[in-house]
Amino acid sequence: MIPIMVLAERAWIIDDPRLLDELTAKPETFGKLCNKGIMSELRKIGGDGLFTSADHEENWGMAHRILIPAFSQKALRVYIPEMCRQAKKLLDALCKGSSQTDVDVPKWMTKITIETISMCGFSYAFHGLDKEEDDPFVKAMGYCLEEVQLNSMRTKIGQFINRKRQEQFDHSMKYVESVVKNVIEERRKSGVKVDPNQPRDFLDIMLSEGLRMYPSAGAYAKDVLKDDSLGGVPVKENDFVAVSVYAMHFNTTYWGDDAEKFNPDRFNPEEEAKRHPSAYSPFGSGPRACLGAQFALLEARIILAYIYYHLHVSASPNAVPRLIQKTAFKPERLYLRFKKRTTPNIRNASPFTAPSRTSTPVTRERSEVVLTNGTPDDQIVSLASVSGGMPVVNILYGSNMGTCEEMASNFANHLRKSGANVEVRSLDNWNDLEDTKLAIIITSTYNGLPPDNAKKFDQNIKNLLLKSESKMKKLRTFQAFPKYVDKSLYSLGGIRIMPKGEGNVDDGCDIEKHFSDWQEEFWKTVKTIYNFVPSKTPIEELMGEQVNIMPLTQDQLNGLEIMNPCPLSSAKLHKIEKIKELQSKESSFRTLHVELALQQNQKYSTGDHFGIVAPNSKKDVLLVLNNLILPESIHA
Template identity: 25%
Template sequence: MPPPIELSSTEQAADTPSPSPAGTAREPIPVDPGLPLVGNLLQIKPGALGQHLLARSRHHDGIFELNFAGRRVPFVTSVALASEVCDATRFRKYIGPPLSYLRGMAGDGLFTAHSDEANWGKAHRILMPAFSQRAMKGYFDVMLRVANRLVDKWDRQGPDADIAVADDMTRLTLDTIALSGFGYDFESFARADLHPFIEAMVGALEEAMGKLTRFALQDRFMHAAHRKFDEDTRFMRDLVDDVIRRRRADGAAGPGHGTKNDLLGLMLEARDPDTDQRLDDENIRNQVITFLIAGHETTSGLLTFALYELLRNPGVMAQAYAEVDAVLPGDAAPIYADLARLPVLDRVLKETLRLWPTAPAFAVAPFEDTLLGGRYLIRKDRRMSVVLTALHRDPKVWADPERFDIDRFLPEREAQLPRHAYMPFGNGERACIGRQFALTEAKLALALMLRNFQFTDAHDYQFRIKETLTIKPDGLTVRARRRRPHERIAAAQATATTQAVQAGPEVLGGGRPLAVLCGSSLGTARELAEQVHAGAVAAGFDATLRDLDEVADALPATGLAVIIAATYNGRAPDSARRFEALLDSGAASGYRAQGLRVAVLGCGNSQWPTYQAFPRRVYDFFTQAGATPLLPRGEADGNGDFDQAAERWLALLWQALQAGDGADGPAHGTPAIRVQVKDVAEIRASTLPANTQGFTVLANAELVNDPTGLWDFAREAPRTSTRDIRLRLPEGVRYATGDHLAVYPQNQPEIVTALCERIDIDPDAIVTLSAPGGTARGLPLGEALSARQLLTHFVELQDVVSRQTLRLLSQHSRCPVTRQALQQLASDEAETGYAAQVASRRLGLADVLDRFPAIELDLAGLLACAVPMRPRFYSIASSPLVSPDVATITVGMVWSPALSGRGLFRGVASTWLQGLAPGAMVAGTIRTPNPAFAPAADPATPMILIGPGTGIAPFRGFLEERAAQQAAGQAVAPVQLYYGCRHPLHDWLYRDDVERWRAQGVAQLHLACSVVDGEPRYVQDLLWQRRADVWTRLGEGAIVYVCGDGRHMAPAVRQVLLQIGAEQGGMTPEAASDWLAELVSTGRYRQDVFN
């Protein structure tokens, strides 16, 4: 847990010059003006040092100094300079005040120990397995139990109680770390006041911070404060000694944890893998105090800040509610795997930690004299503090840095952040060891809070910060009302389950040598490696299991190698450091491995910026040395479904090992097994039209901005997510402006899993289809696929069921009531038949199966009811004159309460496309609309483009083409663009492009805004307002193009044009209708609309 400020006796005196080495350029670090003797000390409000640093950082460019009564302290606030001080070859972690003051309380615990102290390395190595991915799953039940205590308390208090948020978050996080880490229950929710441990801790932290702003002489006379610090320390130590005594007496893990491998169990029992020593009793006490403080104080602050930001940002709160309702419907107990399905909450927590890193600074010092930024001389061992609250607001990296914007952490945007732009848990090997624990606990708690309660700020809270060693909102109170069933919008969703994948008897090793190599720190990679080794031995391989370090001096050059490795802060894990040193030194540059076949699986957590760094380096090293990959490099992500990813990769591994090759055939005369491996994309392609090819995603960006504060959402809901997706065309494929891209999407994993559970088939079961006539439209006959792959790629699962399907389903039930009800739904009865009960409610197959549990359906029956996956058509929003090899599509997220009443409806294609990362493949084909929807061939022909919302997509291509033609010197008629949105700061799509083209004279813009008072609400209103100009343009030969909603907008535009013809042209209604029909027949009125 990095401290906010660290001062020490090694700080440079304010009046001491710092001579530069000969020949070294140097600039003085900017210093805030202060007073004689006291420097800047009196400018800092008591208890507000961190806030003062943030405020002063806005007046400096990345670095400044404050003078604390004669000691100058440098503070780093820019990403550029922070990247330098985080270089572990130049700078080290520095322990100074106030953290060093806490050594009197926590001794050489992990966060107060110096890096060169033996106990730091020993404890770090012993305790790391307690924070592995598998350990998090072990802690989950305890986390859930404590979070339910919070929910129960708020229920008991009722909707009119004022909840002191920070206090209850403290109760939650203290009980969680104590129970899961040490088997000790503080029972904080059974107390009206906070536990005395909290009072003692807060008192000690406040005293440590108070010392910073005192004169040395003044501090000598603070006898009462010193006495209170000693009393608080003694109380905490006595309590911890009691916890340890109870554990020793029990001889087991104690309540709340069923294994000795919790934190306290490891401290008491485990030996350091390097020294074979155990922790001594005094260090165990120091570690327990450290984790009781650090394990709850920062997380409670995070949750308090998160709730504060959600209350201030109702648009984000709505997203969070929708996600929680979808993933945690009803009152079913959440499971660990559910946490991986909460990306919005992930982003809420990350953005909260950006603005309010609860441990808001850490300190470093250089090993030698060094120049920072090529300008500022920093002497050896001089402490510098990195101010995270300022770093996370560096305007050179973070646009509009004070705004709470969770989309900063969309995967594609987060991947573009500089490495050291975001460090809420510190940096390097001294980064917070409990990061994964904290985020797991916080996400679960926040999810349960949102699932159960609606929150209000009844007292118009005025934001202020309380600073100890950490920060949190001071005095925040809320009221929590139980959410009513109708306020939840999500349907129940099944959770996928997986089974361990073992080497089956069909995998024949035949005595072939196989090296299983491991790089692990926390033990997770080691467990997987042991699983592979055991399976390989059982299958007849001559298998060995070794750490990567053990083969650093004798790298394998032939045979088979399976490597499973993790990453630790971007570097090698503990058992692969010698191997990494080999790579760093270049000593292995002559290594050749043309005879080696290799497979690599990387373990990690994508919440860390260095995710997969070391496994990727291992894979590249071996393949660049000539090794042949057995299969693509795998990734098991602790921030997702780790077990499922690992097991799927292991299944592919056994398949690849089963295939073997001729040279490595089984020994002892065992017949070689030959396997033809086909990717599901290859199988799918065989069922699609011949011109379908793979388009590569280049970028996937959000177009909609946060609407918070722009209007009252009761008037009109904000637009859902809308994506700008750029795709590289396959070789030889071309498109024309106005063409469509037909996309074959994939079904949502949760729907597939739920259906597999409903028809009682393992999603990973391998099936092969056959048909009596040898054909089945859109299905892959004779191919081995999992049930999951079959239902994901080949059939529609969300289409409205047909009458024929309802009749077919009635034949799959032995219940006469069910059969009669299904036949009634298929009838033409006005109120009880198909139109009213099925079509209007858009009942899908899953809806019907849920509604009628007596339907007995297997996979064959389900496939008979489903239709083949059909393409979705998207207007291409670019012009080949500008990007001949890249096509852009505009994808609006279809996301609304389901008409069936079953929670939230998510469109098949938009949901799938929204989540695609760069590099993903999209099966599709270019299609020219019939009739054509293309810009006039002669650029001098005027055009009127009418396209609100995503209807702007083809018109972006039109305008891009006209701009290119104008730039090439052609005469271009100005284009009239009628565009509609809710609010120009929220969902004016492609605004920058349109304003650029308007400035160039390519387009004349007319804007309708449905939630802005005093402006036309819709494009049809805008057309009528400008009817004289529209009539003039039509008289000049303009072509009218309409794109977008065909149910409401397009008919309204047509009606307005008829009215314009009647008024401006003096026509009768019949003549106006004939006039418009002539425009259509001559190609001067064209539509590309959707329902």
């Protein structure tokens, strides 16, 4: 910790992730700094909104709750088509000139960022990618942000001397507010509609290394709300702590002596496991971390993938880029040259796969919730066969963004199809804990805190634990609430019958696949414990059903006629005449012998093949064609 004096106020600068963890774990002592420096000036633009309000202000909590669902995994999927449309428009803009034309990359990246946010969030287009000049709104907003930065460094006299710039600021702000008001009114009239989650790959680690070396926010500050200590050093009320993200990302203790070099391999799983998890914090930490981080990373992945597949890129000999600090770090004089490929770069190595790189899964060690009478996470109780049949399966969720609630609902539907009696509730609505025989808990955590619909449950659990005289140690944020629930229920007499599943979106894991694999293992375990035989649809109900059969040529099967697909109109209905179950009644699998009636003049010869293909919605098919830049006319 480095103490400095700023205008008669004491500030502490930190660049160590261990101190960042301590600071994050004390929200009652360290709150977001909103009344000093540039943050106080930014309030002239944002008021007491999400970014510019203090932790205790009512509007921060309200804005936070409103915006969280907009950045859920479910919501991000909705944004992908629009992000792809904007990426294709960007390609056209980058290639307007010749292959020797110098393109101002930061300028066009700013344009696509604004266009993507406005379209995904409000269905409002500024058409910035269709023209060279900036929209008046963008110009006005840019002027306001620049003036905010300059004003934060001026004295009162300096602000008075520059009163003409203040008049221009007021004029620009009125224009910005009028446009925003108009967008919101139009959006309200039209109504609001509301796989980003990919495995960790080469493109991801390239982005991560780029954000390590060039974080958008080089630092952020926390206000000291009361006398306390940080890293064993006393801090006083009204001091403030500056977290130097830039310095932390170059701290050789965590990044090595070559921290100045660009090396994406730092983010391979093996290297990440060796490093303190908070050493990399480009989007902040704690409850005030950037809500739109996954949105930004998804947009970046899509843009880079489109450029990789469709453009040749070269550096301009006239470029002498440098990094400048405005309201955020930004490159200046960064010029590149672009040329469209004659054919998409789909045969070369994918940007989503690291070349010649192999890795094995590595589990990063993190602090865990520990109860004095708890069990290790991996201790599972093997139950003998239980008589009395399958009890009610209680699926309980804690969810802010809707992801865990959706998982709970889908899992319940899967179990119900097998004949299980299932109840789905939020954790706050779980009022019969002591009478529950079988429970599945699917919950998220936000920086260690319980989701909004699990806060009452959290308090109830704490009260029960206090009655049983359990004592808890300090929590770390990763999976803190789910682990706390898991161990608390054990302390209250619950039996863990299989390992819990974990998924972390921030690490780029495929959380849905992890959950799917876990629920299959759960189902196997439960069927064994309760001697449960899943119900099957009686085959008699399938007799007489009719199915569509479409004849395909050999060329179509080989994919040689993809541009001339077989029309759906050629499909004909065929009646199921005979169906027989080939598996035993005890088997949980189904193998059916099916005989179909051929229509007049139809033949089925030895060597012919019959395949079953699940139908896809037109919307999904067009999305795939659009992303591959193939004509929609080939949709069958």
